[in-house]
Amino acid sequence: MELLTNQILAGIATGAIYACMALAVVMIYQAIDHLNFAQGEMAMFSTFVAWQLMQWGVPYWGAFLLTLVFSFAGGIAIERLLFKPLAKAPILTNVAGFIALYAIINSVAGLIWDFTIKQFPTPFGSSPFLGSQLISTHQAGMIGVTLVLLLLLFFFFRFTRMGLAMRAAASLPESARLVGINTSWMIALGWGMAAAIGSIAGMMIAPVVFLEPNMMLGVLIYGFAAAVLGGLTSPFGAVIGGFLVGIFENLAGTYIPGVGNELKLPIALALIITVLVVKPAGLFGRPIVKRV
Amino acid sequence: MTAMLNVRDLRAYYGQVQALHGLEFGLNEGSLTTLLGANGAGKTTTLRAICNMVRTTGSIEFEGALLTGRSTENIVRLGIAHVPQGRGTFTTMTVEENLQLGAITRKDKAGVVSDIERMYDHFPVLKQRYTQQAGTLSGGEQQMLAVARALMLRPRLMLLDEPSFGLAPLIVRDLFKILGKINREDKVTILVVEQNAQLALELADKAYVIETGRIVMSGNATEIANNEDVRKSYLGY
Amino acid sequence: MSAIQEAVTDAPAVEAVPKRAMTLSYGTSLIMLAVLIAAPLFVKNFIIFQLTMLLIYALAVLALNILTGGSGQFSLGQSAFYAVGAYTSAILMEHAGVNYALTLPVAGVVCFGFGFLFGQPALRLSGVYLALATFALATAMPQLLKLGYFEHWTGGVQGLVVTKPDAPFGLPMSQDMWLYYFTLAVSIAIYISSVNLLRSRSGRAFMAIRDNEIAASAMGIDVALYKTLAFGVSAGITGVAGALGAIAVQFVAPDSYTITLAISLFLGMVVGGVGWLPGSIVGSAFIIFVPNIAEGISKGLSGAVFGVLLFLVIFLVPHGARQVAMVAQQLIGKLKKNQPANRN
Numbered sequence: 001m002e003l004l005t006n007q008i009l010a011g012i013a014t015g016a017i018y019a020c021m022a023l024a025v026v027m028i029y030q031a032i033d034h035l036n037f038a039q040g041e042m043a044m045f046s047t048f049v050a051w052q053l054m055q056w057g058v059p060y061w062g063a064f065l066l067t068l069v070f071s072f073a074g075g076i077a078i079e080r081l082l083f084k085p086l087a088k089a090p091i092l093t094n095v096a097g098f099i100a101l102y103a104i105i106n107s108v109a110g111l112i113w114d115f116t117i118k119q120f121p122t123p124f125g126s127s128p129f130l131g132s133q134l135i136s137t138h139q140a141g142m143i144g145v146t147l148v149l150l151l152l153l154f155f156f157f158r159f160t161r162m163g164l165a166m167r168a169a170a171s172l173p174e175s176a177r178l179v180g181i182n183t184s185w186m187i188a189l190g191w192g193m194a195a196a197i198g199s200i201a202g203m204m205i206a207p208v209v210f211l212e213p214n215m216m217l218g219v220l221i222y223g224f225a226a227a228v229l230g231g232l233t234s235p236f237g238a239v240i241g242g243f244l245v246g247i248f249e250n251l252a253g254t255y256i257p258g259v260g261n262e263l264k265l266p267i268a269l270a271l272i273i274t275v276l277v278v279k280p281a282g283l284f285g286r287p288i289v290k291r292v
Numbered sequence: 293m294t295a296m297l298n299v300r301d302l303r304a305y306y307g308q309v310q311a312l313h314g315l316e317f318g319l320n321e322g323s324l325t326t327l328l329g330a331n332g333a334g335k336t337t338t339l340r341a342i343c344n345m346v347r348t349t350g351s352i353e354f355e356g357a358l359l360t361g362r363s364t365e366n367i368v369r370l371g372i373a374h375v376p377q378g379r380g381t382f383t384t385m386t387v388e389e390n391l392q393l394g395a396i397t398r399k400d401k402a403g404v405v406s407d408i409e410r411m412y413d414h415f416p417v418l419k420q421r422y423t424q425q426a427g428t429l430s431g432g433e434q435q436m437l438a439v440a441r442a443l444m445l446r447p448r449l450m451l452l453d454e455p456s457f458g459l460a461p462l463i464v465r466d467l468f469k470i471l472g473k474i475n476r477e478d479k480v481t482i483l484v485v486e487q488n489a490q491l492a493l494e495l496a497d498k499a500y501v502i503e504t505g506r507i508v509m510s511g512n513a514t515e516i517a518n519n520e521d522v523r524k525s526y527l528g529y
Numbered sequence: 530m531s532a533i534q535e536a537v538t539d540a541p542a543v544e545a546v547p548k549r550a551m552t553l554s555y556g557t558s559l560i561m562l563a564v565l566i567a568a569p570l571f572v573k574n575f576i577i578f579q580l581t582m583l584l585i586y587a588l589a590v591l592a593l594n595i596l597t598g599g600s601g602q603f604s605l606g607q608s609a610f611y612a613v614g615a616y617t618s619a620i621l622m623e624h625a626g627v628n629y630a631l632t633l634p635v636a637g638v639v640c641f642g643f644g645f646l647f648g649q650p651a652l653r654l655s656g657v658y659l660a661l662a663t664f665a666l667a668t669a670m671p672q673l674l675k676l677g678y679f680e681h682w683t684g685g686v687q688g689l690v691v692t693k694p695d696a697p698f699g700l701p702m703s704q705d706m707w708l709y710y711f712t713l714a715v716s717i718a719i720y721i722s723s724v725n726l727l728r729s730r731s732g733r734a735f736m737a738i739r740d741n742e743i744a745a746s747a748m749g750i751d752v753a754l755y756k757t758l759a760f761g762v763s764a765g766i767t768g769v770a771g772a773l774g775a776i777a778v779q780f781v782a783p784d785s786y787t788i789t790l791a792i793s794l795f796l797g798m799v800v801g802g803v804g805w806l807p808g809s810i811v812g813s814a815f816i817i818f819v820p821n822i823a824e825g826i827s828k829g830l831s832g833a834v835f836g837v838l839l840f841l842v843i844f845l846v847p848h849g850a851r852q853v854a855m856v857a858q859q860l861i862g863k864l865k866k867n868q869p870a871n872r873n
Contacts, residue, residue, distance in 0.1 A: 034657065082840065085844060086843065086844070086847065088847075089843070089847035090803065092597070092799050093799055093843050093847045093849075095799075096795075096796055096800075096839065097839075097840065097843055099836075100835075100837075100839035100840045100843070101836065102836070103833065103835050103836035103839070104832065104833045104840075106832055107832030107836070108830065108833050110829075111829050111830055161396060164385075164392060164393060164396065165393070165396055167384075167385065168382055168385070168393050171382055171383075171384055171385070172380060172382055172383075174345070174380065175376070175380035175381070175382060176393075177363075177365045177368070178343070178364065178368060178376060179368065179394055179397070179441070179445070180365050180368040180397035180445070181365055181393075181396060182363075182365050183365070221668075224661060225661065228657065228661055232657070265665075265668055265669075266665050266666075266669030269662075269668070270665055272661070273650070273654070273661065273662045273665060276653075276654060276658050276662075277650055277653045280653060280654070280658070
């Protein structure tokens with residue numbers, strides 16, 4: 001029994017990583033109504049930028065803020081330059097664009113910073129949290145940051161004019177234009193915000209998984225899975241989804257025989273898909289009833 | 293008096309297919325005009341052309357400003373509200389959020405709040421359901437919501453595309469009464485595209501008839517209603 | 530509380546290719562055929578091998594075109610079916626001594642079954658959810674192939690070596706050349722069958738489902754049957770491609786069939802033109818040759834160069850090679866119209 005509780009707690013700790021990433025995923029989904037495969041790479045690149053700033057002597061929180069601004073601007077720039085021209089192209093072509101972006105960012109990061117692992121500092125320290133052996137102060141800090149982000153996003157979408165406009169633009173672009181919303185800019189802003197949130201996720205995750213160009217691949221998949229599990233329309237669901245995915249992953253690794261590290265991912269995904277077959281809109285998503 | 297809206301030689305295209313063949317008409321300020329025609333005649337296309345939602349050539353002038361070439365959202369900001377076919381309600385958002393969206397381009401917060409109250413006065417059923425998701429409202433209620441949302445813009449000109457579609461006759465009568473009231477009291481110029489010629493001609497003061505992308509008849513609503521061809525083709529007697 | 534969405538106004542996620550434009554005209558097809566038949570006579574063995582791989586990947590992209598372009602179901606998992614086909618062939622050849630040609634139909638049938646089965650739970654998923662499910666399948670496959678339970682059959686991490694067949698009846702051609710013509714024959718047969726499938730009643734059922742699933746079921750189309758059928762057919766063809774791939778490359782190993790393959794096939798479909806069967810060979814050429822070109826341009830930034838080239842392609846022709854073909858057709862049409870005037 002104690003093993004189970006420990007594994008669950010450990011799962012929550014790793015789950016915070018996925019929750020953070022899942023928030024960025026939901027953010028972009030709210031803005032553009034689909035998923036961006038290159039988001040992990042953008043987060044990774046931002047984290048490297050933060051690392052580089054710190055190498056040049058900028059203190060942690062200064063680097064953090066500068067990186068946020070850089071990521072926001074970068075997200076908007078990428079959208080305006082690379083994806084606005086594809087706005088009228090079919091969705092699958094856009095997906096190919098995301099894949100191309102992934103390849104470019106991964107390759108460039110590898111060239112600038114090479115593939116050796118680097119240490120990334122945490123502002124929360126890494127001593128045991130409240131004396132527990134399972135959660136470090138960093139992981140607790142990560143959970144805290146994720147929850148704060150969640151609250152901010154919730155307030156933004158529910159109570160601000162910009163948030164309302166963005167939701168409208170993503171849900172029914174034509175109607176949004178008919179109330180005077182510049183839907184094109186809403187998309188750009190969505191990208192900017194998603195990039196910024198992604199950079200926070202990256203900077204929270206790097207101390208745990210260590211900084212290198214391929215660090216986000218596994219995380220992104222779990223992030224997607226968590227977002228889908230939670231319901232793509234619900235930031236709250238994304239966070240819960242993240243924790244659940246962390247727990248699934250740990251329990252699967254511990255209790256299902258023959259499952260080593262390699263099979264953890266497919267098993268976790270399989271579990272999520274089973275949930276989706278039962279609840280197609282995710283745990284907290286609003287089920288879409290299609291009226292003909 | 294120069295017309296508020298002036299449409300000259302308007303041609304519209306869906307891809308290679310031409311839907312409007314040189315449309316010409318004008319709307320005077322304060323008028324309530326109806327555009328009648330059969331399915332496929334080009335009524336919806338006309339409204340979409342005004343808001344630049346379809347490829348056009350020709351000129352559309354609104355209060356002296358040229359509309360062609362402006363983006364849809366900029367045309368809306370000039371004071372033109374368009375209630376599209378199918379209503380275009382934001383079904384995943386609440387009734388109140390839909391109304392707030394109608395006013396999203398306005399800067400006067402207090403004015404918006406009082407306007408929402410006015411909408412609830414015009415349409416009491418919306419007040420009852422103001423926290424409900426718009427998608428759960430009935431057809432008639434959604435139509436009222438769509439009109440209310442358009443009014444939140446405080447538009448100078450309101451375009452409505454087949455507001456009677458799919459609604460029971462009694463509800464349509466109520467809706468049209470409210471449209472008449474809005475035209476007279478709030479001084480909103482209205483252009484209603486309709487298939488339901490009878491009710492539209494009772495409501496409007498001016499009418500145009502469109503056939504295969506051209507205006508074939510224009511005049512006072514009563515004249516048009518008494519015109520023999522119109523009676524045979526659109527009124528059924 | 531549910532959100533009600535007007536499904537009728539939803540644009541289909543996969544755009545329709547008009548039936549007329551679905552294949553090349555007879556003239557162009559004959560020219561292509563002549564080129565494909567003559568090509569190996571003029572080049573070295575290694576190039577012949579590359580041409581064989583070109584055909585094999587074209588088959589896999591074609592299969593994906595049927596699934597996504599035809600029935601509108603999105604799949605990032607084709608590498609799994611490819612792997613199963615490859616391993617089926619390898620195991621039959623190396624453990625049971627079966628003739629290589631006979632392994633193809635077996636691989637096809639096994640993968641058809643596998644695809645049909647996978648199609649069942651996939652029925653309730655669509656769009657991004659189906660993408661995730663197929664993604665899971667693709668990532669699971671290499672790991673499953675490495676599992677200790679199966680090692681006796683699969684050769685574990687090392688995989689299996691496959692013997693390349695000689696030309697039959699003592700024909701005077703190299704193994705590579707024989708395999709090329711064999712693959713060409715299989716490809717032509719599958720291509721023609723696929724075109725016929727899409728033009729048949731089943732094909733129309735697929736496309737009805739792609740364009741508007743609700744309307745299709747209201748018309749009496751057994752949506753569940755046709756969706757799983759599409760998965761089955763697509764998996765079957767991919768399996769045959771995998772089997773041919775195993776024979777051509779002469780070995781099978783788990784890490785040859787990763788998610789990278791699945792993503793490459795997806796890119797091949799987009800570059801070729803989604804739903805346009807002739808484009809499959811263009812897409813295949815893209816995924817085989819462009820990475821090499823990218824590496825040639827810059828070893829350190831090969832990924833970035835590939836990405837840039839991919840962007841260039843999708844900016845210029847967002848609808849893929851099909852768009853190029855359409856433009857070419859329009860230009861030829863205009864030239865034909867101008868000719869009588871020129872004679873004056």
